[in-house]
Amino acid sequence: MRKVIFGVVATLAVAFCANAASAGEAVTKTNRFTSVHADGIVDHSLVLSGFDLSRAKPMPTPTINAPVAPGIENAILKTAQGREESGANLANTGNPAVAPLKWVGLVVSALDKTHWGLCTGEFIAPRVVLTAGHCVHQEGSNNWLDVNNMVFVLQFQNGGGSHVYKAVCAATLNAYSYPNNFAQLPVDQQNAAMANAGQHDYAMILVDSDSLTGSINYMTDWKGQYVGATRVGYPGDVLGGKVIQEAHGIVFFADAIPMFMDSNHNQISYPGLVVHWQNNTKLTQGTSGGAWVANASSEESKDTNLVISVTSFNNTAFPGAIMGPYFVGAEFQSLLKYTQGGCKA
Numbered sequence: 001m002r003k004v005i006f007g008v009v010a011t012l013a014v015a016f017c018a019n020a021a022s023a024g025e026a027v028t029k030t031n032r033f034t035s036v037h038a039d040g041i042v043d044h045s046l047v048l049s050g051f052d053l054s055r056a057k058p059m060p061t062p063t064i065n066a067p068v069a070p071g072i073e074n075a076i077l078k079t080a081q082g083r084e085e086s087g088a089n090l091a092n093t094g095n096p097a098v099a100p101l102k103w104v105g106l107v108v109s110a111l112d113k114t115h116w117g118l119c120t121g122e123f124i125a126p127r128v129v130l131t132a133g134h135c136v137h138q139e140g141s142n143n144w145l146d147v148n149n150m151v152f153v154l155q156f157q158n159g160g161g162s163h164v165y166k167a168v169c170a171a172t173l174n175a176y177s178y179p180n181n182f183a184q185l186p187v188d189q190q191n192a193a194m195a196n197a198g199q200h201d202y203a204m205i206l207v208d209s210d211s212l213t214g215s216i217n218y219m220t221d222w223k224g225q226y227v228g229a230t231r232v233g234y235p236g237d238v239l240g241g242k243v244i245q246e247a248h249g250i251v252f253f254a255d256a257i258p259m260f261m262d263s264n265h266n267q268i269s270y271p272g273l274v275v276h277w278q279n280n281t282k283l284t285q286g287t288s289g290g291a292w293v294a295n296a297s298s299e300e301s302k303d304t305n306l307v308i309s310v311t312s313f314n315n316t317a318f319p320g321a322i323m324g325p326y327f328v329g330a331e332f333q334s335l336l337k338y339t340q341g342g343c344k345a
Contacts (some may be wrong), residue, residue, distance in 0.1 A: 027144060028343065031239025033335060034137075035171035035343035036144045061284040061322075062139045062198075062313035064191040072131050075232035094243045096155035096162075098298045100291070100305040101244050103216040104232055106156040107131045107205070107289060110149035117145065118241065120233040120290035121152055121205065122217040124307065128339050129165070129205040130218070130309055131289030133176040136203045139194065139313075140182050144170070152207055156234065158242050169343035173331055175200040188263065194313060195260055199272030201312040201325050202289075202332075204339040218307040219294065220329035226251055229308055230296035230321065231276050233287025241286045251308070254323065259315065272328070277321040278293065282323070287311045292324060 028035045074141040095100060107121040107129065118137035129152045137144050147170050153161035174198055182190060219225075232246045239245075254260065261267055276292050291307040309324035338345070 005138050012123070023034060025225060028345075029174070030338075030345045031172050032174060032331075033176075033338050033343075034174055035169055035338075036136075037169040038148045038150075038167055044198040052327070061288055061311070062134060063316060064193060064313065065187075065316045067088070094157075094245065096157050096244055099294050100216055100230070100293045100301050101156060101246065102213045103211070104244060104291065105129075105152055105154040105161060108151050108153060108235060109136065109145040111145070118234065118236075118286055119288045120244075120286065120311070122232075122291045122307065123154070123211040123213070124204075124209040124218050125215050125336065125340060126307050127207050128215075128336060129207060130291070130307065130310060131203055131205065132312055133172045133197075133201040134312070135204045135289045136170040136205065137172050137176065139197070140178055142177055142188075150205070152205065154212060157244065158231050165209060168208055169339070170203055170205045170207040171335060171339050171343045172203045173200045173335060175331075176202075191260075192268065195268070195270050195273065195323075198323050199270055199311045199325055200331075202310050202327075204335055206339050206343060209240050216291065216293070216307055217302065217305055218327070218332075220332045222294075222306075222308050223326070226294045226308060229276060229292040229294045231283065231287070231290060231292050231311065233283065233290030233311060235283045236286040237284070239284040245283060245287075246293075246296070247278050247280050247283055248296070249276050249320075251276055251294075253326070259318065259321075272326045273323050274326050275318075275321050275323055276309070276311075277318070279320055281319045284314060286324075 070209050096104065104120065104122045107119040109117045111117050121129040121131035121274045124130045147167050150167035152165040154165065156164040177315050178193055178197055179185065182193055185193065226250060228252060229251045230246050230248045232244060234241045234244055252275050254275050255269050255271055258267040260270060288311050290311045292309040294306040294308050295304045297304040309326065314322050
């Protein structure tokens, strides 16, 4: 996610309120989900003319610096690299007109009166956008971003997009949460809290109309089926975040190697964390919530373009490695149904 100042370079047909982000919005909590609702849908023409990103100020992807066993990084990742899948279709990198990028766009949220947070998201149902939990519900706290000032810009590219959708509500699993005293915790406990929350770091946003391009496939409970995926998003360090990027890499579970250790080098287990690793270390800020797509292809079928995770956070000990949540079918489908129902129990 990154922080950016927007400037209109052409008539912008969607208007944002001037109130600061978060606040006093009413939060609804059930025994499984937490959500926040917009006060009402503001009438606007759903056409984006252009944004000026020249003054963009990247907000880093959530990062931890957890200790690892000496020498483990290079040995393990070199071994993993040898398992990388071949044949991924990367010919359409940066082209939002074709699959899998045709379903992807920017999640734009007000942080205050002049600053906006940008993440990546993708349609997984006609009116539901999948993104990272921390893109709507701030990491390190339990504060929600202002859903009244939240939109999804489909097929964003070079300052424009095909459609702007207004958020109706946003929801996460209750398991995506941080301790109330997170800011006061020592670093090792903060790292543990972030890794634990990362296992459930995804959110769904209900928007005000159907996707113009349809929706991407997704896969839950996929363990053992995929060893590679293509990660997509708008990294601020690549072309200023103006052009969508995709990078193929290997996928494995964090518990498969000792990626998280305590100060005595004892492994800490996070069975719900998966890892995407490839050589480009710049694909971080701005890509939060971006899909990890198995069988990525411009050819569309039930077996291609399957979202298996989204970008959550990184560990500085493993350059090029990004963590994401494993989608447990019952949880994922229940959250989707809840969101499609207007974030109401």
